[in-house]
Amino acid sequence: MPTQYGTIDQSFLDQLVELTSKERVSTSQALRDQHGTDESYHEAFAPDVVIFTHSTKEVASVVRLCAEKKIPIIPYGTGTSLEGHVAALHGGVCIDLSQMNEVIKARPQDLDVTVQAGVTRKALNEYLRDTGLFFPIDPGADASLGGMASTRASGTNAVRYGTMRENVLSLTVVNPKGEVIRTSSRSKKSAAGYDLTHLYVGSEGTLGIITEVTLRLYGIPEKVTAAVCPFPSLEEAVNMVITTIQCGIPVARIELLDDRQMYAVNQYSKLNYEVAPTLFFEFHGSPSAVDEQVEQVKSIAEDFGGENFQWASQQEERDRLWNARHNAYYAALALRPGCRGVSSDACVPISRLAEAILETKKDIEASFLEGTIVGHVGDGNYHTLFAFDPNDEKELAEAKRLNARIVERALVMEGTCTGEHGVGHGKMKYLEDEFGEAGLEIMRSIKRAMDPDNIMNPGKIVAL
Structure with a gap:
């Protein structure tokens, strides 16, 4: 049976204030809206109240009160999640831990x-x-x-x-x-x-x-060197990554950006990289170890048509390079101002990576939506971003369709529906395909045993 959650009334709010302070308990609509929203396209659901805690003891006291009244609890950090993790689907209390910063x-x-x-x-x-x-x-x-x-x-x-x-x-x-x-x-x-x-x-x-x-x-590594290298095709860039990993070269980072994403990065970060499928590398270690890694990677890259390396050894240069990579999400959205994004994060065995990415690229090229590909491809994890008009139901449906194809393809390849974003409520429907009904039921059993009243971030990962 679904949990019958308790009601948040003035008496409950007064008790929250007693546990913390008046300044740290808020029912402000703007603050509640902020805490029910993450970086994703999923619908926002505001909690009924937000409380800022300062210690484990305070969190425990708030949880005990909520448990007694059967009030849902949603933990909140910085709100950067991408699968609706912070949405208060059943209302309740949002516990903001951002001030627990010691x-x-x-x-x-x-x-x-x-x-x-x-x-x-x-x-x-x-x-x-x-x-x-x-x-x-x-x-x-x-x-x-x-x-x-x-x-x-x-x-x-x-x-x-x-x-x-x-x-x-x-x-x-x-x-x-x-x-x-x-x-x-x-x-x-x-x-x-x-x-x-x-x-x-x-x-x-x-x-x-x-x-x-x-x-x-x-x-901290004795030496750090970063590089950017374009490739003639997406296939050659991905195959270069696969070969590098299979050779056991201990690179610290290998990031892939497709041609459209490189165009977006150039526009957003005011750079002038070649608009082509591109790999971003970083090497860590002693000077001799880094030099050896660099020579090995350059040799492999040349076999796949990658020759125009641009190096960044100074901290400021490396920061600029990686800030551009980290801003790829916002750069892609900036291609269509006012749009929102559906972001996937499938992960597949490294031997299937080229196949997965190339099939995804075909899907993007056949669609009427804007789409880009980036990826932590050294471990088989790649992302796509589909920019859509939030007021256009047809565009949102197309973005969801493309995202579903990526997930389904990954599962067929013995990969996962989420390499790092998590499940939230956005990817719950894929867990049975990934783990089977028996595996999913074990997860439900753990949830029931540990949280029988379903007050802890209800509606995420598994449905009871």
Whole structure:
């Protein structure tokens, strides 16, 4: 039976104020609208109230109150998600953790750090700058680390450093009863009991609220070099990536932008790159190791027609290059001012990558919509963006159709419907095809057991 949720009345709001302060509890329509909206095309759903918490203790107190009244809870970090994760589908309380932004303890000798969930990745790396260490996971947006753990984020560095799944050591989580749990110790490995840490990494706030995160850190590379190289065709660019990965060359980043995306980047970021399928590279390591990687990659690129490398060794040059890549989403939207975007993030085995991307390119060329392709292709993950007029139902239907084809193609190729954006409520319908009914029922069983009243971000990942 569907949960009968409680009502938010003045008495409930007064209790929220008692748990925090009057200034940190708001029913302002503008603030509520902001907290029900993410970067996606999905319809916004505003919560009934927004509360800003400052500690795990406050989060636990708010959750206990909501559990008692059966009020839905939606955690909020920076609002950069792309599958409707923050939409308050049943109303309720949005717990904004952005003011929980303290770096609790950095331990350079152990190569780890513990932060509150609202710390962003850029803020963390600024804090670590003088330690000689950095946190490499870079999804592009300056997302909160709690949100990144919750959605199992990755990004441009994943080909070398992995995703949040590999880089979260431990979590502090408030469960649906308002109890505080620690999912693991700080040891680099453990065989003790169920792996609670990775149950919560990627759970998108449906099983509890992540309030603290302990992360792996890495030494800042002695040398970093970046490069941009155009290719004669999309097929040759992708096949160059596949060969590089299969040769075991430890590149830090390999990013693909198709010709239309390169045109958009040039216009948006005021650059003058060749309008052609292009790869962005970055190499990390000692000077000799980087030089060796560069020579190997150049040799492979030449075999596929890529010869015109443009190098960026200075920090300022590299920042400009990667800012252009990170702004690709907004650059593509700027091709049609006033439009919104449907963004996919399929991921396939590397051996099927060229086939997947080329078939997707054919779909785009056959459509009347504007579309671009970018990708963290070193790990088989690629994105498309379809710009559509939000007032034109035909255009939205076409964008959804194209997105569905990309997902279905990925699943046939033994890939996944989402490489890094997560499920939210936007991709729930694909989980049965990916995991089968038995696998999906296990997920439902976990949700029912841990959150029987379905108050934790209801309507996301699985439907009960």
